Amino acid sequence: MTGSFGPSGSSLDPSILAxxxxxxxxxxLLGLPTxxxxxxxxxxxxxxxxxxxxxxxxxxxxxxxxxxxxxxASAEREGLFGPAAHRLAEAFWPGPLTLVVPMAPGGTVCDLxxxxxxxxxxRVPAPADTRAILAAFxxxxxxxxxxxxxxxxxxxxxxxxxxxGSRVDLVVDGGPSxxxxxxxxVACLGAGARLLRPGGIARADIETVLGHPLDHETLDLxxxxxxxxxxxxxxxxxxxxxRDADQVGPGEALxxxxxxxLPGGAAAVTLDLSPSGDLVEAAxxxxxxxxxxxASGASMIAVAPVPEHxxxxxxxxxxxxxxxxx
Ligand code: TXA
Ligand code: MG
Numbered sequence: 001m002t003g004s005f006g007p008s009g010s011s012l013d014p015s016i017l018a019x020x021x022x023x024x025x026x027x028x029l030l031g032l033p034t035x036x037x038x039x040x041x042x043x044x045x046x047x048x049x050x051x052x053x054x055x056x057x058x059x060x061x062x063x064x065x066x067x068x069x070x071x072x073a074s075a076e077r078e079g080l081f082g083p084a085a086h087r088l089a090e091a092f093w094p095g096p097l098t099l100v101v102p103m104a105p106g107g108t109v110c111d112l113x114x115x116x117x118x119x120x121x122x123r124v125p126a127p128a129d130t131r132a133i134l135a136a137f138x139x140x141x142x143x144x145x146x147x148x149x150x151x152x153x154x155x156x157x158x159x160x161x162x163x164x165g166s167r168v169d170l171v172v173d174g175g176p177s178x179x180x181x182x183x184x185x186v187a188c189l190g191a192g193a194r195l196l197r198p199g200g201i202a203r204a205d206i207e208t209v210l211g212h213p214l215d216h217e218t219l220d221l222x223x224x225x226x227x228x229x230x231x232x233x234x235x236x237x238x239x240x241x242x243r244d245a246d247q248v249g250p251g252e253a254l255x256x257x258x259x260x261x262l263p264g265g266a267a268a269v270t271l272d273l274s275p276s277g278d279l280v281e282a283a284x285x286x287x288x289x290x291x292x293x294x295a296s297g298a299s300m301i302a303v304a305p306v307p308e309h310x311x312x313x314x315x316x317x318x319x320x321x322x323x324x325x326x
Contacts, residue, residue, distance in 0.1 A: 009128035016172060020133045023169045024049075024141065029056055031146050031160040032068075032133070033174025035126040036096045036182050036200050037153040037287065038160045039068065039143025040168065045108040050142050054112075056167040059149040064115035065142040066098050066123050066183070070135035075099075075122045078107045078140055084210060085188035091209040093124040094131060096179050096200025100187040113142040123183055127174055145182060150236055152287050152294075152322075155180050159291065180284035181314050186214065198314035200283065235287070237294035237301065241323040243316075245302035253298035255289055257282060260304050269296045279311040286315055290322065 023030045024042065027049040032041035040056060042049035044067045053065065069075045072089050079101035081089065088099060103109065103120045114120055122140075125131065134141055145153040147163040154160045157173035184199035186206060194215040195203060207213055239253065247264030248254050254267035258277035271289045273282035293301045303323075306315050 010132035012129040012132050012172075017129075017132060017136060019170055020172050021136045024133075024137045024139075027052070028169040029053065029164075029167065030133075030141075031157060031164070031168045031171030032130060032141070032143055033127060033157070033172055033177065034068075034130055034143075035177055035179045037155055037177050037180070038146045038157065038171075039141075040146035040160075040164065041068070041141045041143040043137075044068075044113045044140040044142035045110055047110045047112045050110060050112045053142060053144065056164055057144060057147070057149045059144065063144075064117055064121060065113045065144050066121040066185075067109045067113060067140035068123050068125055068130075068134060068143050069140050070131045071124060074134075074140070075124060076104070078104055078109055079120050079122050080104050082188055084193045087209055088186060088188070088193070088206065089124075092201055092206075094126045095124070096126070096181075096183040097206075098123040098183045098185040098197075098199075100185060100189065100196060102189060109140050109142070119187070119189060121185065126178075129172070129174055133172070152235055152237055152290055153182060155284075155287050159288075176284075176288075178284065180288070181286055181311065181318065184314070198317050200311070200314065202310045203313055204310070235290075235318045235322045236324075236326060237290050237322060239294050239298055239301045241290075241301050241303060241319065243303050243319050243323045244305045246305075248302050249300065251298060252300045252302045253293040253296050254302050254304070255293060256304040257306050262302070262304060267302070268298050269293060273306065273315075279307065279309070279315065282306065283311045283315055286318060 030041040032039040098121050100121045109120050146160045155177040157171045160171045179200040182199045184201040185197040187194045192215045248262045248267045254270040257273045259275045273285050
């Protein structure tokens with residue numbers, strides 16, 4: 001980047017940077033690349049801009065949004081960081097971790113973006129170009145994934161256009177999202193730290209930094225929704241999804257893992273999340289491959305088992321939601 005502000009390492013075209021900031025300043029909607037998935041971004045301090053996000057996504061109002069900021073100093077103006085939150089921010093920002101902390105006095109993220117909660121979800125995304133936009137804008141930016149509510153999260157600029165079309169004023173093309181699955185969300189509100197959503201940073205890596213296990217908020221699909229936004233049916237392609245498949249039915253598409261072949265005749269289309277069995281690669285490919293199999297026209301996507309360790313926890317969480325009754 002050529003300006004005097006913002007993170008080094010950004011090579012964003014100054015005219016794109018200016019256009020992106022102008023969209024945010026006038027309360028518009030911006031397709032914002034991040035390392036996890038593309039966000040549908042708007043000024044988090046402006047309730048009218050935030051309302052436009054909910055409207056474009058057709059999202060239930062009770063779902064709080066993540067506020068994206070350029071750096072830790074900006075995050076600490078918006079939220080109160082205790083020792084655990086401090087340690088996690090230091091270890092994982094910029095990166096695919098969202099911290100839910102008490103809102104700071106003088107915090108600027110509006111009520112609507114927080115869904116009326118006294119806490120705020122904060123994240124410093126990894127791409128230098130994205131942080132350059134946030135730094136130049138100078139305010140927190142609310143950004144849920146840039147898809148219609150309940151649909152697959154977009155991992156390319158083209159996906160954003162396909163999902164939202166003219167509802168978004170400008171899409172910044174940052175290339176494919178490298179992590180490919182949403183951020184891990186950890187709440188640091190009292191003593192401990194609770195996992196609210198598994199995501200791009202594995203539980204074990206967070207627990208290593210904390211020095212103790214995370215408290216686990218229930219993600220039971222049938223259970224009560226302790227965290228707003230954890231809807232049972234989410235991340236759903238048009239086709240039905242069948243998990244832990246040990247065979248393929250006629251006409252089914254197959255999403256496999258680690259080169260595994262399933263008996264039961266040839267699948268209409270087969271994609272492998274990671275032929276070498278690498279869960280990081282599998283996370284990167286998850287949403288794009290579900291989209292491709294959906295586009296193949298199959299009415300059922302059979303999914304081979306994915307191990308639960310590392311990023312497998314987040315992958316299986318998304319697959320469970322994609323397979324949940326609608
Ligand atoms: O990777 C990501 O996190 C992506 C990219 C664009 O940054 N964003 C994303 O945002 O996944 P979204 O809106 O789809 O997820 C927001 C979730 C909510 O559903 C809720 O579970 C949690 O974050 N959340 C946000 N603020 C919260 C709060 N104050 N209390 C509890 N949960 C909160
Ligand atoms: Mg989403």
